[in-house]
Amino acid sequence: MFEIKTYNAIAPEGLNLLNADQFALNSGANPDGIILRSEKLHGMEFPESLKAIARAGAGVNNVPVEECSEAGVVVFNTPGANANAVKELVLAAMIMAARPIKEGMEWVQTLSGDDVEKQVEKGKSQFAGTEISGKTLGVIGLGAIGAMLANDGFRLGMEVIGYDPYVSVETAWNINRRVQKAASIAEVLAKADYISIHVPVNAETKGMVDAAFLAQMKDNAVLLNFARGELVNTADMLAALKEKSIRKYVTDFADEALLHNDDIIVMPHLGASTEEAEVNCAIMAAQTLKYFLETGNIVNSVNFPGVDIAMQSPIRLTIVNKNIPNMVGQISSGLAKYFINIEDILNRSRGNYAYTVIDIAETEEAVLNEVIEKIKEIDGVVNVRIIRR
Ligand SMILES: NC(=O)c1ccc[n+]([C@@H]2O[C@H](COP(=O)([O-])OP(=O)(O)OC[C@H]3O[C@@H](n4cnc5c(N)ncnc54)[C@H](O)[C@@H]3O)[C@@H](O)[C@H]2O)c1
Numbered sequence: 001m002f003e004i005k006t007y008n009a010i011a012p013e014g015l016n017l018l019n020a021d022q023f024a025l026n027s028g029a030n031p032d033g034i035i036l037r038s039e040k041l042h043g044m045e046f047p048e049s050l051k052a053i054a055r056a057g058a059g060v061n062n063v064p065v066e067e068c069s070e071a072g073v074v075v076f077n078t079p080g081a082n083a084n085a086v087k088e089l090v091l092a093a094m095i096m097a098a099r100p101i102k103e104g105m106e107w108v109q110t111l112s113g114d115d116v117e118k119q120v121e122k123g124k125s126q127f128a129g130t131e132i133s134g135k136t137l138g139v140i141g142l143g144a145i146g147a148m149l150a151n152d153g154f155r156l157g158m159e160v161i162g163y164d165p166y167v168s169v170e171t172a173w174n175i176n177r178r179v180q181k182a183a184s185i186a187e188v189l190a191k192a193d194y195i196s197i198h199v200p201v202n203a204e205t206k207g208m209v210d211a212a213f214l215a216q217m218k219d220n221a222v223l224l225n226f227a228r229g230e231l232v233n234t235a236d237m238l239a240a241l242k243e244k245s246i247r248k249y250v251t252d253f254a255d256e257a258l259l260h261n262d263d264i265i266v267m268p269h270l271g272a273s274t275e276e277a278e279v280n281c282a283i284m285a286a287q288t289l290k291y292f293l294e295t296g297n298i299v300n301s302v303n304f305p306g307v308d309i310a311m312q313s314p315i316r317l318t319i320v321n322k323n324i325p326n327m328v329g330q331i332s333s334g335l336a337k338y339f340i341n342i343e344d345i346l347n348r349s350r351g352n353y354a355y356t357v358i359d360i361a362e363t364e365e366a367v368l369n370e371v372i373e374k375i376k377e378i379d380g381v382v383n384v385r386i387i388r389r
């Protein structure tokens with residue numbers, strides 16, 4: 001039986017995949033796995049039982065990924081599962097920035113009398129806007145969301161220019177060939193009327209939208225941030241808007257300093273909040289977590305290498321170890337000392353850590369426990385699991 005702890009509202013379509021005969025939800029203090037959305041786990045003490053964390057969503061900045069790696073805890077996310085929801089909201093946001101729709105709708109509610117129709121026709125000119133067709137959309141970060149947005153911007157009649165120095169081959173194949181590839185952010189900023197950022201927040205990207213970035217934007221340009229609040233330096237943004245060096249800021253990330261400002265549209269982190277995205281994310285998170293706990297296979301991890309091999313024997317050992325020389329040699333000779341036959345072995349590394357999967361022949365319980373203890377003693381081994389078919 002695996003214990004799973006959940007945080008935030010995880011769609012039942014996902015949780016129902018964790019069959020009750022094998023998974024107990026929120027039943028105790030020793031979870032094997034966690035499923036969450038935006039709950040912040042930084043500073044939380046993880047129980048020794050914890051093997052994996054599945055983020056039902058894209059951004060993992062609410063999870064202490066480095067500490068998880070050190071503890072051998074595999075962190076998963078759900079790439080692309082909410083991308084369409086975010087893309088649709090960005091398109092809506094772009095149109096809201098182009099036309100004062102919200103202001104017009106609020107104004108019409110203030111009218112009264114039997115000549116409302118006449119008042120509307122007289123007053124509507126104050127809410128005239130512009131069109132996005134024919135304008136240039138700059139997309140920074142051409143991943144799941146950015147690529148979809150770039151393609152749809154093009155379909156809506158926009159010129160599109162994208163920047164992503166790390167774009168994956170798979171995503172690149174899906175981007176319309178008429179989307180221009182920028183060699184630098186500066187090139188995007190010089191050309192775009194609407195700039196939408198879709199990069200993860202990390203040491204490289206935190207605060208990337210600063211005074212220098214904003215100064216390179218066109219005077220009438222709009223910045224859309226549906227990625228993370230921390231990407232934008234709030235003080236620099238407020239100064240740029242005050243000086244009218246850009247036209248508008250649209251963000252999905254509220255901050256008191258951004259409220260009650262006519263040049264800023266703030267949404268309450270709604271990007272992934274559609275029925276479809278919530279279901280997609282919950283299903284993908286539950287599936288990857290279940291698959292990992294049951295088989296040791298790793299799919300869609302942000303901190304460990306992908307490993308997906310069929311179990312060749314009744315017993316599988318999975319070992320998280322430091323990515324240093326002679327780990328596999330020491331582990332396999334440890335097994336050999338106990339005359340345990342290796343039927344299949346795979347070792348993959350990612351950064352400072354590696355993951356080793358070893359399928360072994362049926363072995364007496366007492367011998368297995370002894371050999372596991374010996375493997376755990378090897379310098380560089382972080383944790384060892386036994387999985388039975
Ligand atoms: N508002 C929301 O509710 C919501 C929903 C989903 C995702 N997000 C945020 O959006 C981000 C992107 O989501 P995604 O699903 O497209 O992720 P993704 O991993 O598919 O795409 C991210 C892209 O950013 C690129 N990138 C990384 N560093 C870069 C840099 N310095 N310059 C340019 N490109 C860079 C990567 O190469 C990748 O292609 C997430 O990390 C998350 O923070 C927000």
Ligand SMILES: O=C(O)[C@H](O)COP(=O)(O)O
Pocket residue numbers: 037038056057058059060082269271272273
């Ligand atoms: O990174 C994400 O996937 C989004 O920010 C969604 O967050 P949420 O699951 O809390 O809506």
